[in-house]
Amino acid sequence: MNMTPRQLRAFVGVARSLSFARACEQLHLSQPALSLAIRDLERELGGRLFSRTTRQVRLTPEGADLLPLAEQLLADWERVGEGVRRRFALEAGNLGVAAMPSFAANRLPGLLRAYRARHPDVVLAIRDVIHEQVLELVESGRVEVGFCFEPESSPALGFEPLYVDRFIAIVPRGSALARRRSVKAAALLADHFIALERPSSMRRLIESALADAGLPFDARLYCDQLTTVIQLVASGLGVSVIPSLSRPQAEAAGVQCLELTGPVIRRAVGVVRRRDQQASAAAQALVQFAREQCRSAGTLRQGP
Helix, strand or coil, rough: CCCCCCHHHHHHHHHHHHHHHHHHHHHHHCCHHHHHHHHHHHHHHHHCCCECCCCCCCEEEHHHHHHHHHHHHHHHHHHHHHHHHHCCCCCCCEEEEEEEEEEHHHHHHHHHHHHHHHHHCCCCEECCHHHHHHHHHHHCCCCCCEECCCCCCCCEEEEEEEEEEEEEEEEECCCHHHHCEEEEEEHHCCCCEECCCCCCHHHHHHHHHHHHCCCCCCEEEECCCHHHHHHHHHCCCHHHHHHHHHHHHHHHCCEEEEECCCCEEEEEEEEEEEECCCCHHHHHHHHHHHCCCHHHHCCCCCCC
């Protein structure tokens, strides 16, 4: 069946006014256009909806049965259209976002504050998970936008860099290394090095950078979460390397943060989305806010 909203509006207009002339005025249609819409609808349904004389227009029994149904269909049509319009206008909608904990704790609150001030009616669901899980959530479609380190090549995911994070060394406040402003990786590795467990991409990045510099990766303690690494260093159990994005948490925990040299380790931080999915209006707006936030902080595509 190929009834159209235009035909139904024409039918309801005539049915309520019982006048083709008044219906034309209300619907802003010409008499031929209105009559054609009614004829097409009657042809589609297979019978007459109105009985017409030179003096009077009346609904047929079938037309009377159709009227409340047509009005409900038009109301549903308008509601659906308004709902979609509100989503495009960011007056409604839902957006799933995943972010690695360091980004979620340090960059995301300011980003969401600016977003919420402009679009308070968009419902946000935030997943703060490790880098690898951010990629899994985006690729599976469970969230639309992810904030994480640049992933290894993936045919399903597209990555837009926002800035480049330079990794730093963290040591206990009472360590002899704490008196320095910078430290070479070789000196750091001479202490008890604390690392993340595999398959952490950050662990692989550090291992690869050390290997390129001819340095062995010799960790004495492993754990799953970066926050735990920081707390272990704060407790005097060893030293480590973390993204500078996590510096506020490290300093709050009472560890000393040092510039890491020989080698310098960098990794782009940005937005990951599915390549085959058109971004929603809500997602596009959030990504634009992220670009503006990094640009205003002077960190777009460069180290902090």
